[in-house]
Amino acid sequence: MTAGPEPFGARLRRAMDERGPLCVGIDPHASLLADWGLNDDVAGLARFTRTVVEALGEQVAVFKPQSAFFERFGSRGIAVLETAVEEARERGALILMDAKRGDIGSTMSAYAEAFLRKDSPLFSDALTVSPYLGYGSLRPAVDMARENGAGLFVLGLTSNPEGAEVQRAVREDGRSVAATMLGHLAADNAGQAPLGSFGAVVGATLGDLSAFDLAINGPLLAPGIGAQGATPADLPTVFGDTVRNVVPSVSRGVLRHGPDTAALRAAAARFADEVRTAVG
Numbered sequence: 001m002t003a004g005p006e007p008f009g010a011r012l013r014r015a016m017d018e019r020g021p022l023c024v025g026i027d028p029h030a031s032l033l034a035d036w037g038l039n040d041d042v043a044g045l046a047r048f049t050r051t052v053v054e055a056l057g058e059q060v061a062v063f064k065p066q067s068a069f070f071e072r073f074g075s076r077g078i079a080v081l082e083t084a085v086e087e088a089r090e091r092g093a094l095i096l097m098d099a100k101r102g103d104i105g106s107t108m109s110a111y112a113e114a115f116l117r118k119d120s121p122l123f124s125d126a127l128t129v130s131p132y133l134g135y136g137s138l139r140p141a142v143d144m145a146r147e148n149g150a151g152l153f154v155l156g157l158t159s160n161p162e163g164a165e166v167q168r169a170v171r172e173d174g175r176s177v178a179a180t181m182l183g184h185l186a187a188d189n190a191g192q193a194p195l196g197s198f199g200a201v202v203g204a205t206l207g208d209l210s211a212f213d214l215a216i217n218g219p220l221l222a223p224g225i226g227a228q229g230a231t232p233a234d235l236p237t238v239f240g241d242t243v244r245n246v247v248p249s250v251s252r253g254v255l256r257h258g259p260d261t262a263a264l265r266a267a268a269a270r271f272a273d274e275v276r277t278a279v280g
């Protein structure tokens with residue numbers, strides 16, 4: 001029997017150990033393009049993206065390109081994204097595609113083919129997905145991820161205040177929706193070592209979450225650091241004992257230091273140092 005691809009969770013753990021756990025989001029907002037002296041067009045998008053990948057591709061564990069900022073330029077924007085995925089991989093960074101997909105199971109398998117099948121042009125190490133059509137609707141993506149050594153990050157407790165009305169809603173059995181999603185993730189990660197491949201997105205902005213069991217044996221993506229007001233020092237309060245599984249994510253907080261390569265590297269290094277100090 002031939003061994004399958006190395007699971008995402010194992011690859012992520014190694015990258016976090018070697019490079020530190022920081023994830024830098026590639027979010028080419030029109031306002032950032034302007035601040036960098038670039039036009040809000042495909043050439044500006046390509047220049048911005050290449051600069052970030054070249055500056056940080058050998059420094060950070062994970063890049064999280066935000067698909068919408070590429071999609072807004074149509075097929076030529078997607079081509080820039082494909083190139084970025086390839087160039088980031090050459091530099092050893094993992095790609096978490098932030099496309100927040102979620103649909104009925106039969107359509108979910110098409111999304112899974114687009115992002116999680118090894119021979120797809122947009123094959124990513126992991127994908128953000130929304131479980132709000134029911135966790136079971138994500139099954140084709142879970143299966144495709146397993147087959148291809150990829151992973152998922154499921155929206156659990158998001159960093160924005162509006163998320164609470166759905167995620168903290170309490171079900172008939174007394175459990176919140178978010179707690180239910182975390183339970184499904186723990187089941188999908190059961191028995192995996194050193195870390196499961198199915199993560200939750202849990203905002204670093206949320207304060208004490210001790211009411212939730214975050215011990216899902218999988219990674220916890222923590223956006224909200226930097227522009228949304230959270231800092232690495234908040235991580236122990238939010239994540240408690242699970243803080244070692246946290247992948248802190250920063251987009252604008254790093255990107256606003258560009259286009260100077262040295263300044264981008266220094267900004268990412270500062271966040272990484274603060275994370276190391278906070279997490280130990």
Ligand SMILES: O=C(O)c1cc(=O)[nH]c(=O)n1[C@@H]1O[C@H](COP(=O)(O)O)[C@@H](O)[C@H]1O
Nearest residue numbers: 066128158159160201223227228250251252
């Ligand atoms: O899934 C995400 O990445 C995500 C989930 C969440 O709860 N909150 C959140 O801000 N994000 C994403 O994380 C990034 C945050 O960007 P900054 O606020 O610029 O660091 C954006 O790409 C958001 O879409």
